[in-house]
Amino acid sequence: MQVSEAIQCPFCGQVFDLTVDTSVPSQRFVTDCEVCCRPFEVRVECEPGEILSLEVASS
Numbered sequence: 001m002q003v004s005e006a007i008q009c010p011f012c013g014q015v016f017d018l019t020v021d022t023s024v025p026s027q028r029f030v031t032d033c034e035v036c037c038r039p040f041e042v043r044v045e046c047e048p049g050e051i052l053s054l055e056v057a058s059s
């Protein structure tokens with residue numbers, strides 16, 4: 001089940017939507033900013049259909 005959530009790039013501050021597969025309860029992955037294209041790590045805790053917490057790390 002996919003849910004989209006707004007995240008903010010730690011480099012340029014741009015906010016954009018990220019789609020998360022909420023069938024995985026705890027995940028971390030690297031995504032690229034849509035604007036400055038720099039990669040950053042996203043940590044997500046979720047339950048099916050709902051994002052409980054989402055953290056962005058710049059390293």
Ligand SMILES: [Zn+2]
Nearest residue numbers: 009012033036
């Ligand atoms: Zn950016």
